[in-house]
Amino acid sequence: MATCGNPAPAFKFERLPTNAEPTHYDVRLSPCLNQFSFEGLSTVDVTIKEATDVLKVHAQSLLIQSVSLITNPGDAAKKLDTTYDDKLNILSIKLPSVLQPQKVQLVFKFIGELNDKMRGFYRSQYKDKDGSEKFLASTQFESTYARLAFPCFDEPIYKATFDVTLEVDSHLTALSNMNVISETPSTDGKRKVVKFATTPKMSSYLVAFAVGELEYISTKTNSGVEMRVYTVPGKKEQGQYSLDLSAKCIDWYNEWFDIPYPLPKCDLIAIPDFSMGAMENWGLVTYREIALLVDPGVTSTRQKSRVALVVAHELAHLWFGNLVTMKWWTDLWLKEGFASFMEYMFVGANCPEFKIWLHFLNDELASGMGLDGLRNSHPIEVEIDNPNELDEIYDSITYAKSNSVNRMLCYYLSEPVFQKGLRIYLKKFQYSNAVTQDLWSALSEASGQNVNELMSGWTQQMGFPVLNVTQRQDGNNRVLTVEQRRFISDGGEDPKNSLWQVPITVSVGSAPSDVKARFLLKEKQQEFVVEGVAPGEWVKLNSGTTGFYRVEYSDEMLTAMLPDIASRKMPVLDRFGLINDLSALLNTGRVSIAQFVQVAASSANEDEYVVWGAIDEGMSKLLACSREMSEETLKSAKQLIVKMFEKTGADLGFAEQSGEDSQKMMLRALVQARLARAGHQPTIDKFNQMFTDFLEKGTPIHPDIRLATFGVVARSTGKEGFDKLMNLRETTAFQEIERQAMIAMSQTPEQPLLAQLFEYGFEKNKVRPQDQLYLFLGTGSTHMGQQYAWQYFCEHIKEFLEKYGGANSSLFQRCLKFAGESFGNEKRAVEFQDFFCNCKDLTDTDRQTLARPIGQTVEAIRLNARLLEANRSIIENLLKQSNL
Numbered sequence: 001m002a003t004c005g006n007p008a009p010a011f012k013f014e015r016l017p018t019n020a021e022p023t024h025y026d027v028r029l030s031p032c033l034n035q036f037s038f039e040g041l042s043t044v045d046v047t048i049k050e051a052t053d054v055l056k057v058h059a060q061s062l063l064i065q066s067v068s069l070i071t072n073p074g075d076a077a078k079k080l081d082t083t084y085d086d087k088l089n090i091l092s093i094k095l096p097s098v099l100q101p102q103k104v105q106l107v108f109k110f111i112g113e114l115n116d117k118m119r120g121f122y123r124s125q126y127k128d129k130d131g132s133e134k135f136l137a138s139t140q141f142e143s144t145y146a147r148l149a150f151p152c153f154d155e156p157i158y159k160a161t162f163d164v165t166l167e168v169d170s171h172l173t174a175l176s177n178m179n180v181i182s183e184t185p186s187t188d189g190k191r192k193v194v195k196f197a198t199t200p201k202m203s204s205y206l207v208a209f210a211v212g213e214l215e216y217i218s219t220k221t222n223s224g225v226e227m228r229v230y231t232v233p234g235k236k237e238q239g240q241y242s243l244d245l246s247a248k249c250i251d252w253y254n255e256w257f258d259i260p261y262p263l264p265k266c267d268l269i270a271i272p273d274f275s276m277g278a279m280e281n282w283g284l285v286t287y288r289e290i291a292l293l294v295d296p297g298v299t300s301t302r303q304k305s306r307v308a309l310v311v312a313h314e315l316a317h318l319w320f321g322n323l324v325t326m327k328w329w330t331d332l333w334l335k336e337g338f339a340s341f342m343e344y345m346f347v348g349a350n351c352p353e354f355k356i357w358l359h360f361l362n363d364e365l366a367s368g369m370g371l372d373g374l375r376n377s378h379p380i381e382v383e384i385d386n387p388n389e390l391d392e393i394y395d396s397i398t399y400a401k402s403n404s405v406n407r408m409l410c411y412y413l414s415e416p417v418f419q420k421g422l423r424i425y426l427k428k429f430q431y432s433n434a435v436t437q438d439l440w441s442a443l444s445e446a447s448g449q450n451v452n453e454l455m456s457g458w459t460q461q462m463g464f465p466v467l468n469v470t471q472r473q474d475g476n477n478r479v480l481t482v483e484q485r486r487f488i489s490d491g492g493e494d495p496k497n498s499l500w501q502v503p504i505t506v507s508v509g510s511a512p513s514d515v516k517a518r519f520l521l522k523e524k525q526q527e528f529v530v531e532g533v534a535p536g537e538w539v540k541l542n543s544g545t546t547g548f549y550r551v552e553y554s555d556e557m558l559t560a561m562l563p564d565i566a567s568r569k570m571p572v573l574d575r576f577g578l579i580n581d582l583s584a585l586l587n588t589g590r591v592s593i594a595q596f597v598q599v600a601a602s603s604a605n606e607d608e609y610v611v612w613g614a615i616d617e618g619m620s621k622l623l624a625c626s627r628e629m630s631e632e633t634l635k636s637a638k639q640l641i642v643k644m645f646e647k648t649g650a651d652l653g654f655a656e657q658s659g660e661d662s663q664k665m666m667l668r669a670l671v672q673a674r675l676a677r678a679g680h681q682p683t684i685d686k687f688n689q690m691f692t693d694f695l696e697k698g699t700p701i702h703p704d705i706r707l708a709t710f711g712v713v714a715r716s717t718g719k720e721g722f723d724k725l726m727n728l729r730e731t732t733a734f735q736e737i738e739r740q741a742m743i744a745m746s747q748t749p750e751q752p753l754l755a756q757l758f759e760y761g762f763e764k765n766k767v768r769p770q771d772q773l774y775l776f777l778g779t780g781s782t783h784m785g786q787q788y789a790w791q792y793f794c795e796h797i798k799e800f801l802e803k804y805g806g807a808n809s810s811l812f813q814r815c816l817k818f819a820g821e822s823f824g825n826e827k828r829a830v831e832f833q834d835f836f837c838n839c840k841d842l843t844d845t846d847r848q849t850l851a852r853p854i855g856q857t858v859e860a861i862r863l864n865a866r867l868l869e870a871n872r873s874i875i876e877n878l879l880k881q882s883n884l
């Protein structure tokens with residue numbers, strides 16, 4: 001954690017008292033899209049469980065006009081007095097006397113704002129086909145924002161049924177979780193009143209509404225559920241891909257979980273402004289446009305596969321999260337980790353063209369390890385007290401690590417056993433709440449093993465192990481000595497001496513795709529005997545890279561594997577795992593850049609995109625270090641990279657070849673982009689020519705190489721290229737192209753252009769707040785860009801806080817990280833930390849909320865610095881020896 005000398009005064013957070021609970025809500029809202037406001041009337045059936053004279057509910061940013069009590073149905077409502085705690089967002093309702101346990105009704109009359117902060121009941125803006133500004137209203141209630149729309153018991157444990165009624169202008173579409181049961185004119189005849197069916201029992205964070213000029217396409221699942229994709233006018237055709245996939249997905253999950261989806265319909269709606277990627281509201285799932293809409297000739301393969309994953313993720317939540325909900329946010333991973341795992345299970349089984357399990361390794365496993373290798377990580381089961389910590393927890397630990405740990409467990413128990421356990425869990429806790437222990441018990445029941453003992457180390461401790469392995473031959477057997485310690489990215493000691501139960505799988509050179517042996521490492525150090533291994537045959541741990549751990553081999557063991565990496569006889573999942581481990585070990589100082597370059601060189605024939613991604617990541621570390629050393633060193637490092645990859649680039653070319661798989665074009669883009677970044681002039685010229693041909697002759701650029709092309713244009717053609725990219729961004733109506741043009745422009749090496757871009761995006765608000773963080777993304781590629789982005793962030797922090805809705809906003813926190821994490825020296829680490837300690841626009845509570853993101857960024861900067869120090873002389877020697 002970052003410390004500022006004086007720790008912030010502790011804020012005592014309180015949950016709602018447990019003396020009462022809601023059973024049913026009748027919520028009537030009347031939103032006005034012209035005035036950005038809504039009127040509300042809600043009646044809540046409350047069961048008082050312990051005698052009390054006060055009831056407490058959540059409410060925030062609502063003007064409460066009256067609160068009344070009905071003790072017997074049919075009786076007149078009694079007006080009640082209230083007090084409000086704006087730190088806890090709790091409205092305390094004073095009852096006329098002490099009430100014994102009984103059922104009562106609370107009636108609330110209130111007015112709220114359709115805000116522009118992408119939370120609660122909020123407005124989203126878009127342009128219609130004539131270019132006029134239009135608005136729709138939609139909701140985002142997770143984690144604690146239902147209280148912005150109506151007073152409620154806004155904690156996941158309080159499940160209730162909901163009747164929703166929306167009064168809207170007659171020409172608008174109104175949607176909610178359930179199907180419409182009646183639509184009648186309003187009393188003044190000017191509007192319409194849309195009433196929806198009663199929901200199942202559910203938590204408040206899953207309630208949703210949407211109101212606007214919407215259009216849709218629809219289909220039915222085999223099981224008879226009506227599926228619709230809604231968009232703003234003119235975009236519904238782009239929903240076809242997701243519509244077909246989502247119908248298939250519901251049927252697939254019905255069978256996999258052995259519990260049918262219980263609602264009659266499920267709408268998926270694309271919202272122009274959306275802070276998260278998507279949200280699993282039961283029956284009305286909301287998405288960013290980019291996460292739901294696909295244009296066949298324009299969407300890149302990568303983006304299309306992401307759409308498939310996000311669609312499947314949200315629909316998995318209909319079981320994991322909606323049907324069975326965590327008791328408290330500490331167990332957020334119970335829904336996120338499993339929805340994340342199930343999205344890959346579905347896409348892996350139904351969309352083989354994406355080779356999604358290969359991408360899993362980089363996007364989930366490596367991403368989870370990246371964050372979890374930091375000292376400022378946190379356990380999967382994370383203590384949540386103050387809800388202001390919540391947004392920060394929606395991170396690579398809760399998603400990527402949880403997901404990877406689930407995959408490890410699934411492989412360990414076998415898929416049928418794992419599935420059986422999940423079915424037990426879902427059936428037992430449906431329409432109710434659960435904790436992690438409940439899941440382990442169900443999996444123990446299914447497997448006959450003590451899953452709690454196996455897994456608690458993975459979810460309750462932060463970090464993960466690295467296994468140090470050495471070997472000796474004993475006749476026809478190989479004896480492995482395996483020692484575990486916590487992997488910390490800076491290579492330092494673990495103060496806690498953590499231990500894990502590590503499921504180890506072993507493969508060998510004579511049958512690289514098979515699991516030769518399985519062991520469970522429980523101690524700090526253990527010996528394992530693998531029988532039937534010839535002398536000289538390589539032995540590799542973590543076959544298929546299914547475990548959430550890294551492996552550090554002796555030189556002898558690593559060298560033995562190199563020929564099979566070069567020939568690709570070793571399976572691709574293993575090649576990735578090995579190279580990714582090496583790249584991560586670079587920062588610990590236990591592997592040198594020279595050793596990494598040697599392995600990268602032996603991968604010259606590599607043909608899989610994801611493995612190249614791991615190689616490329618190591619190479620970018622070489623470039624980043626060289627840039628910090630001197631112009632001369634940077635130049636030599638670039639020459640070395642050109643020398644290494646020139647032939648591969650020439651073999652791949654730029655054009656799509658017939659019959660190649662979906663990964664090839666991505667690989668081409670990756671290798672050519674690396675050559676261009678290394679200053680290979682023919683490659684740069686080719687990219688620029690492609691862009692010119694696209695603009696002047698309409699020659700299409702393949703979507704998978706588009707971002708690489710834009711990037712080269714922005715980095716190499718000054719104002720001319722910048723203006724063309726800006727024009728493209730302004731004229732396209734497609735969010736992926738908008739985003740790519742913006743990321744590319746942020747890589748410009750010219751400060752006046754970067755200043756123009758930031759003014760355009762942030763000050764003139766020409767970039768949607770949800771996407772503004774991408775303006776920071778490319779700035780780390782030059783010293784000028786780093787400096788500019790950081791200074792800009794410091795000077796505008798107040799505006800950022802206001803725009804994104806405070807320090808708890810994940811958008812704000814991601815900007816904070818992007819603005820600093822590419823720095824590479826100690827002076828910057830201190831400067832970064834000091835800024836937040838001294839910043840007058842932050843409160844002490846803000847600093848408390850931001851402690852972990854700040855700590856993580858400072859640690860990332862120090863890791864960059866450490867990498868440089870460990871490799872300075874090694875890089876000098878390497879470049880000298882390379883005869884450039």
Ligand SMILES: [Zn+2]
Pocket residue numbers: 313314317335336339
């Ligand atoms: Zn989720």
